[in-house]
Amino acid sequence: MLHPLSVCGTIGPMSTSPGAPALGIRATARREVTARIRAEGRRQLASEGAAGLSLRAIARELGMVSSAVYRYVPSRDALLTELILESYSALADVAEAANASVPDQDDLEARWRAVWRAIRGWAFAHPHDYALLYGSPVPGYRAPQDTVAPASRVTGSFAALLVPLATAGGSVPVPVAVPESLSASLESTRAFVGEGVPDDLLLRGLMAWAGMFGAISFELFGQYEGAFADRDTYFDYVIDQWFVLLGGPPA
Amino acid sequence: MLHPLSVCGTIGPMSTSPGAPALGIRATARREVTARIRAEGRRQLASEGAAGLSLRAIARELGMVSSAVYRYVPSRDALLTELILESYSALADVAEAANASVPDQDDLEARWRAVWRAIRGWAFAHPHDYALLYGSPVPGYRAPQDTVAPASRVTGSFAALLVPLATAGGSVPVPVAVPESLSASLESTRAFVGEGVPDDLLLRGLMAWAGMFGAISFELFGQYEGAFADRDTYFDYVIDQWFVLLGGPPA
DNA sequence: AACAAAGCAGAGCGGTGCTCTTGCTTCCCC
DNA sequence: GGGGAAGCAAGAGCACCGCTCTGCTTTGTT
Numbered sequence: 001m002l003h004p005l006s007v008c009g010t011i012g013p014m015s016t017s018p019g020a021p022a023l024g025i026r027a028t029a030r031r032e033v034t035a036r037i038r039a040e041g042r043r044q045l046a047s048e049g050a051a052g053l054s055l056r057a058i059a060r061e062l063g064m065v066s067s068a069v070y071r072y073v074p075s076r077d078a079l080l081t082e083l084i085l086e087s088y089s090a091l092a093d094v095a096e097a098a099n100a101s102v103p104d105q106d107d108l109e110a111r112w113r114a115v116w117r118a119i120r121g122w123a124f125a126h127p128h129d130y131a132l133l134y135g136s137p138v139p140g141y142r143a144p145q146d147t148v149a150p151a152s153r154v155t156g157s158f159a160a161l162l163v164p165l166a167t168a169g170g171s172v173p174v175p176v177a178v179p180e181s182l183s184a185s186l187e188s189t190r191a192f193v194g195e196g197v198p199d200d201l202l203l204r205g206l207m208a209w210a211g212m213f214g215a216i217s218f219e220l221f222g223q224y225e226g227a228f229a230d231r232d233t234y235f236d237y238v239i240d241q242w243f244v245l246l247g248g249p250p251a
Numbered sequence: 252m253l254h255p256l257s258v259c260g261t262i263g264p265m266s267t268s269p270g271a272p273a274l275g276i277r278a279t280a281r282r283e284v285t286a287r288i289r290a291e292g293r294r295q296l297a298s299e300g301a302a303g304l305s306l307r308a309i310a311r312e313l314g315m316v317s318s319a320v321y322r323y324v325p326s327r328d329a330l331l332t333e334l335i336l337e338s339y340s341a342l343a344d345v346a347e348a349a350n351a352s353v354p355d356q357d358d359l360e361a362r363w364r365a366v367w368r369a370i371r372g373w374a375f376a377h378p379h380d381y382a383l384l385y386g387s388p389v390p391g392y393r394a395p396q397d398t399v400a401p402a403s404r405v406t407g408s409f410a411a412l413l414v415p416l417a418t419a420g421g422s423v424p425v426p427v428a429v430p431e432s433l434s435a436s437l438e439s440t441r442a443f444v445g446e447g448v449p450d451d452l453l454l455r456g457l458m459a460w461a462g463m464f465g466a467i468s469f470e471l472f473g474q475y476e477g478a479f480a481d482r483d484t485y486f487d488y489v490i491d492q493w494f495v496l497l498g499g500p501p502a
Numbered sequence: 503a504a505c506a507a508a509g510c511a512g513a514g515c516g517g518t519g520c521t522c523t524t525g526c527t528t529c530c531c532c
Numbered sequence: 533g534g535g536g537a538a539g540c541a542a543g544a545g546c547a548c549c550g551c552t553c554t555g556c557t558t559t560g561t562t
Binding site: 051131132134135136137148151173174176178179181182184185186188189203204206207209210211212213214215217218221222223224225226227228229230233234237238240241242244245 | 302382383385386387388399402424425427429430432433435436437439440454455457458460461462463464465466468469472473474475476477478479480481484485488489491492493495496
């Protein structure tokens with residue numbers, strides 16, 4: 001439909017900030033087209049899901065021939081990976097914003113609730129993205145190592161609550177003795193979360209992590225279908241339960 | 252390669268049980284071919300995953316032309332649905348067998364451990380099948396209503412442990428007050444699990460259910476990557492923790 | 503023996519990812 | 533300013549997919 005260069009020639013230069021290193025027509029055009037491809041890809045991903053992400057369809061929608069897209073995107077899987085990384089960052093932003101939005105930062109329960117409500121809200125607002133991050137790996141597609149770092153940012157906003165829980169809260173209720181070998185193999189997790197978190201809290205944190213995402217996944221993927229009617233109340237109940245099970249101080 | 256009928260004509264009649272209602276040559280041939288298609292589909296599903304399930308590939312492997320397969324299978328998704336149903340049943344069989352294999356049926360902790368170890372073992376033995384059952388729904392494919400019943404059989408072998416837990420065990424540790432509306436909306440779950448299970452145990456059972464499958468999924472899908480080294484010990488620890496958190500009686 | 507049902511093979515439609523060649527345009531450097 | 537190098541669009545093409553339709557053969561039954 002539209003010739004990319006013609007558009008870039010008009011609005012491209014206007015959109016470059018003054019301090020930018022004076023990109024040529026070619027470079028800004030490339031930026032524009034790349035951005036438009038990603039935007040269209042995101043649109044397809046949101047509406048059709050990962051399997052509906054098709055470079056041919058993107059090209060069709062953007063009025064270019066399919067082979068032209070390969071000038072900007074190395075492959076379909078590469079584009080999918082980029083979109084996944086974007087999604088991880090978006091979810092991490094949402095979680096961190098929710099955590100920061102709590103006025104009284106000493107109110108751990110409020111922060112805990114805010115973070116998990118935000119994560120669940122994002123999951124239901126972007127089900128296909130969530131499925132990509134926390135569902136089964138996409139068929140025929142293997143997540144490259146690059147996804148580990150952005151994923152850990154989401155985990156981080158959850159792990160950041162464990163340290164204040166360890167200091168402000170009491171001990172973990174109904175603790176279970178931690179086997180020696182398990183305790184020894186937790187070093188990387190201990191380093192990630194931070195100092196001052198005892199092993200039983202660390203392990204119950206791992207359980208809570210999987211438990212919360214498991215609850216969201218079960219709800220989103222239909223496993224909880226028919227189990228209860230009042231979904232929001234159930235999830236809030238789960239949030240509160242986990243806060244208690246992690247030894248969170250009562251309000 | 253092989254002409255289906257030629258094979259069926261030889262081994263088909265031999266495989267029909269004597270008491271069977273005297274299937275004609277045609278009917279037994281149809282059975283044979285259908286079974287072979289399903290077997291080949293299962294093979295592909297196990298090795299390539301759901302996306303690798305291709306009727307054309309099945310036809311190629313079976314030495315027939317692609318259109319011929321459609322005489323036996325209405326569509327690719329229909330075959331996938333059948334295989335999913337089979338997988339649900341297989342997992343349910345595994346779980347029930349593990350439960351029944353415990354000599355002392357009064358030892359709830361042993362039964363609890365046996366069931367979950369079996370489920371996890373099956374998940375790792377059949378990762379693609381597990382992803383189909385408990386991962387994100389397959390792109391472009393929506394599980395029909397038929398999957399609900401077989402899925403509940405798996406859930407049932409887990410829910411069956413809640414009733415003896417309620418009677419033999421004490422109360423749920425660190426209970427959290429159940430909101431009125433939530434309690435009211437639990438009727439179907441209460442009916443499914445059985446009488447005599449208080450609401451807080453019912454709810455924590457739902458949490459444990461999602462938590463255990465969440466832990467398996469996290470481990471299988473790579474979310475736990477690098478969190479701990481001793482995976483088996485960790486999972487056993489999670490099993491024990493949940494047993495305690497459900498108020499299971501100490502050994 | 504005749505007939506209708508069942509089954510097979512092949513061509514074909516529209517879709518996918520991806521590659522290669524061909525010609526053109528822009529850029530950069532001499 | 534001119535020329536070479538690099539970037540780009542277009543199109544054809546390959547191999548794959550699900551699925552359909554048309555003939556033709558085989559089969560089981562009447």
